Amino acid sequence: MNYSLHPSAIVDDGAQIGEGSRIWHFVHVCSGARIGKGVSLGQNVFVGNKVSIGDKCKIQNNVSVYDNVTLEEGVFCGPSMVFTNVYNPRSLIERKNEYRDTLIKKGATLGANCTIVCGVTVGEYAFVGAGAVINKDVKPYALVVGVPARQIGWISEFGEQLDLPLEGRAETVCQYTSARYILNGSNLTKQAK
Numbered sequence: 001m002n003y004s005l006h007p008s009a010i011v012d013d014g015a016q017i018g019e020g021s022r023i024w025h026f027v028h029v030c031s032g033a034r035i036g037k038g039v040s041l042g043q044n045v046f047v048g049n050k051v052s053i054g055d056k057c058k059i060q061n062n063v064s065v066y067d068n069v070t071l072e073e074g075v076f077c078g079p080s081m082v083f084t085n086v087y088n089p090r091s092l093i094e095r096k097n098e099y100r101d102t103l104i105k106k107g108a109t110l111g112a113n114c115t116i117v118c119g120v121t122v123g124e125y126a127f128v129g130a131g132a133v134i135n136k137d138v139k140p141y142a143l144v145v146g147v148p149a150r151q152i153g154w155i156s157e158f159g160e161q162l163d164l165p166l167e168g169r170a171e172t173v174c175q176y177t178s179a180r181y182i183l184n185g186s187n188l189t190k191q192a193k
Contacts, residue, residue, distance in 0.1 A: 002019040002020070003017050003018065003019065003020060003021040003022065003023065004021075004022045004023065005023045006023060006024050006025050006026075008026050009023045009024065009025065009026065009027040009028070009029075010028045010029070011023065011029045012029060012030050012031035013031055014031035014032065015029045015030065015031055015033045015034075015035070015047075016033070016034045016035065017029070018035055018037035018038065018039060018055065019037050019038075020037055021035055021037065021038060021039040021040070021041070022039070022040045023041045024040075024041060024043045024045075025043040026043055026044045027041050027042075027043070027044070027045045027046070028046050028047070029041070029047045030047060030048050030049040030051075031049060032048075032049030032051075033047045033048065033049060033051045033052075033053070034051070034052045034053065035053045036053055036054045036055035036056070036057065036073070037055045037056070038055055038056045039053055039054075039055070039057045039058075039059070040057075040058045040059065042058075042059060042060045042061040042062075043061040043062070044061055044062045045059050045062070045064070045065070046063075046064040046065065047065045048064075048066045048067040048069070049067055050067035050068050050099075051065050051066070051067065051068075051069050051070070051071075052069075052070045052071065053065065053071045053075075054071055054073035054074065054075065054106070055073045055074070057071050057074065057075045057076070057077070058075075058076050059077040060076075060077060060078050060079040060080075060081075060112070061079050061080070062080040063077050063079070063081055063082075063083075064082070064083065065077075065083055066083050066084065066085040067085055067099055068085050068099040068100065068101045068102060068118070069083050069101075069102045069104070070101070070102070070103050070104065071104045072103075072104065072105050072106040072107075072108075073106045073107070074106055074107045075105075075106070075107070075109075075110070076108070076109045076110065077110050078109070078110055078111045078112035078113070078114065079112045079113070080112060080113050081110045081111065081113060081115070081116070082113075082114070082115040082116065083116050083118070084102075084115070084116070084117055084118045085100060085102070085118045086098055086099060086100070086118065087100055087117070087118055087119060099118070100118040100119035101118075102118050102119065102120060102121075103121045103122070104121075104122045105121065105122060105123050105124040105125075105126070105140070106124045106125070107124055107157060108122045108123065108124065108125060108126045108127070108128070108138075109126070109127045109128065109159070110122070110128045111127070111128050111129045111130035111132065112130045112131070113130055113131045114128045114129070114131060114132045114133070114134065114149075115132075115133045115134065116128075116134045117133065117134060117135040120134055120135070120136060120137050120138070121137045121138070122137075122138045123137070123138055123140030123141070123142065124140040124141070125140060125141050125155065125157045126138045126139065126140060126141060126142045126143075126144065126155070127143045127144070127155040127159070128144055128145075128149065129143070129144065129145035129146070129149075131147070132144055132145050132146055132147065132149040133146075133147045133148050133149055134148075134149050135148050135149070136148075138151075139151070139186070139187065139188070140187075140188065140189075141154050141155055141156070141157075141190075142155070142188075143155045143161060151166060152166075153166070154166075154181070154183070154188050156174040156176070156177070156179065156181065157174075157177070157179065157190065158174055158177050158179075160175070160176060162174070162181055162188075164181070164183050164188070165183070166186065167183075167185060167186045168185075169183060169184060169185075170182075170183045171183065171191075179191070
């Protein structure tokens with residue numbers, strides 16, 4: 001075993017866990033889960049069978065990552081944030097064949113207590129504020145807050161808000177990394193070096 005596992009945690013046979021990952025108290029990882037290298041699963045995390053978690057993700061306490069959720073590299077899931085996988089659940093109606101895919105792209109942050117309604121994509125390095133409800137796709141580098149979530153700005157890969165309008169043609173430089181960001185219409189990109 002090339003990862004650390006707390007004695008109270010349960011990892012079902014067949015689960016794939018990458019080198020250097022840490023699995024804390026009362027975690028349950030199901031047999032079909034694929035977890036990358038250097039991942040941290042905080043206390044009381046659940047990881048379903050049809051889940052893929054990329055390298056260097058951090059999943060804080062009390063998060064359940066249900067089937068059909070994919071986290072790319074470096075995703076941060078804040079404490080008690082929520083994923084769903086059925087859009088219109090009913091206890092008396094079986095809907096396991098209606099799971100919707102949810103994709104969280106590289107470097108995105110999902111703030112504490114936010115909810116990600118199934119079937120959406122959260123773009124690269126987007127930042128979802130604490131308590132927000134995501135019910136539609138989020139653009140790369142977008143800063144979104146509220147219920148339902150709305151975009152209020154743009155954020156750098158470093159995690160700091162950028163001084164840019166929501167739309168138009170503009171550019172700015174991250175004061176921490178000197179990376180240049182270019183706004184074209186309603187889309188933001190980071191200039192390649």
